Amino acid sequence: MRKFSLWLRGQPLIADSLLALVVFGLDLLNLGQSHSRTLYVATGVVVCLPAALRRVRPVLSAWTLLAVTVVVVLVGARYDEATAVRPALVLLVLALYTLVAYAGRRRALWYSAGLIAELILESVVLDRAMLENVLLTISLYALSWITAEFLGARRAYDREVAARLEVAESDRDRRAEDAVAQERTRIARELHDVVAHAVSVMIVQADGASYALHSNPERAERALENIAATGRAALAELRRTVVLLRAPQAPERLPAHGTAGVAELAELMRRAGLPVRLDLHGELDDIAPSVSLGLHRVVQESLTNVLRHANPGAEARVVVRRGEREVAVTVTDTGTGSPAAGPARFGSGSGTGLLGMRERVAVLGGTLEAGPAADGTWVVRAVLPLPDPDTGAH
16 A cells, blocks of 8 residues: 555546545435436536646646536526535635645635635525635635645655755765775875885895895895895885774874884985984974874885985985974985986986875875975975874864
8 A cells, every 4th residue: 555655646647536536426425415416417527527637737727626616506506406515615625725735825815715706606696604604614725725834844844854865965975985085095105105115225225236246245135135124124014004904094003103213214224225314303202193104104205215316325314303383304315416407306206205295294284395405405394283282183
């Protein structure tokens, strides 16, 4: 029955035709009181037919029903009074309800005036007690109007709720797509930071080992040891990154590199053949894990770029300074060269590392500047805001 009811809601013509048929069947119960059964059945059919178009053509159906009712009243007064005592009143009440609900109050108001006129005509022509008949019928019409207003407001509310749910569902899908895109970017950035750094160091060490293999075997051996150590460290870092990516992102799960992490990076680069000078100012071990990781990645990517792209004999200087509300890191390639040569030296890469640094710093609410200085050195400077100790916000 529920499926049938839901199907009827989508078929208004069929549903209203069944309603008209039911009203006609109830009308036939009074067939025995009629003096002319043929006339009784004919007027019953004429009265019920407009009801079949109640929702398909509400205005046409309502006014046609009113006109037919007036004709039935006049015919009943002339030939058979029983034809005027019909379920037509039920259909008129239903027609008023339909106009209020589907056609608007203005049209329903004009129709109400027509109903009052028909009611007065019926009372006069059939010689009924006018006051009692008018009050009872008007009460039915008023109840029909109130019911239509209530159900119309309920339907409007349901439509609004459905529209809001649709918007919320669309917004949820969009947020899910954005979250997936952000997660992919984060994974790509993490993997690039881990793999590109280690591979770059290993390539440089391998090139150095190949040149020193015959002329300086000891140096080649140290280079191979550095390659193995770098590979093991990269593999451990990669495993840790995969674990972090699989687990929900939580600040306490992020590695707090701090002073030891930056010092380890500098030592790794020194073993790879890049002299690194490290200047740390302020307490760096108690800053937020997310800021510590961002600081670590900026230093890591900057030193890797110096190792890959700087002129022979270049040195790097890392200055990390913590203030009251921010921590600033500056990585400088102190190799010699003309100012014009700066961009060219860094133009051979894909730019993914610099882009990744900018994205990471932007996520933390900081700023990053990278480019050649006036003396030909290359400078990367990042400023990361520290979270408010009271609110935890940057």
